[in-house]
Amino acid sequence: MMYYTHLAFGFLIALLSIEFFDIKNKLIFILVVVMFSIFPDIDEKKSKIGKKYRWASTIINYIFGHRGFFHSIYIPLALYFIFYYINNEIGVAILAGYFSHLFMDALTKNGIRPLYPIINKKINGFIKTNSILEKILFLIIFLSILYSLLLIYL
Ligand SMILES: [Zn+2]
Incomplete structure (x- = not known):
């Protein structure tokens, strides 16, 4: 995905989570969710975040490859357990964004x-990155954001 x-999907998840979990620090929560919604692509040098943090991205890509360990559930779960005890809302935000x-x-x-590298099983769908289908999906997410904002703030 682009x-x-x-x-956009991270932002939508943040809005829904705020309502569902009754989050107090809404702005920080949204920022952390949105940040972690693109963080996993640090393992790809050509991604937006990879270009921004080139040295870190180069090292991570060299060691773990793209869509390897950094696209597994272990890192978000570890971060969640670490941050949950410091600030439970940050913990939830990291988990929501990463997932x-x-x-x-x-x-x-x-x-x-x-579950890589313990279990190598792959799960995949049918959407090609940057295809017309992804753009339609983006539009649906965008409209869902507008709809959620209307429901929350009107
Ligand atoms: Zn990715």
């Missing part, structure tokens, strides 16, 4: 291996 589809990324990548043809 970074803007991840950002929103994994969910969206699981819809793509290339898919993800959520």
Whole structure:
């Protein structure tokens, strides 16, 4: 998926989570969710975030490859348990953002291996990154954001 589809879906998940979990620090919560909705692609040098943090991206890509360990559930779960004790809302935000990324990548043809490297099983969908189908999905997410904002603030 393109970074803007991840950002949009992360934002939608943040809005829904705020209502569902009754989040107090709404702005920080949204920022952390949105940040982690694109973070996993640090393992790809050509991604938006990879270009921004080139040195980190180069090292992570060299060691773990793209859509390997950084696209598994272990990192978000570890971060969640660490941050939950510091600030439970940050913990939830990291988990929500990271999992929103994994969910969206699981819809793509290339898919993800959520339990890699312990279990190599891949889950994938049928959406090609940057295809017309992804753009339609982006539009649906965008409209859902508008709809959620209307429901919450009107
Ligand atoms: Zn990704």
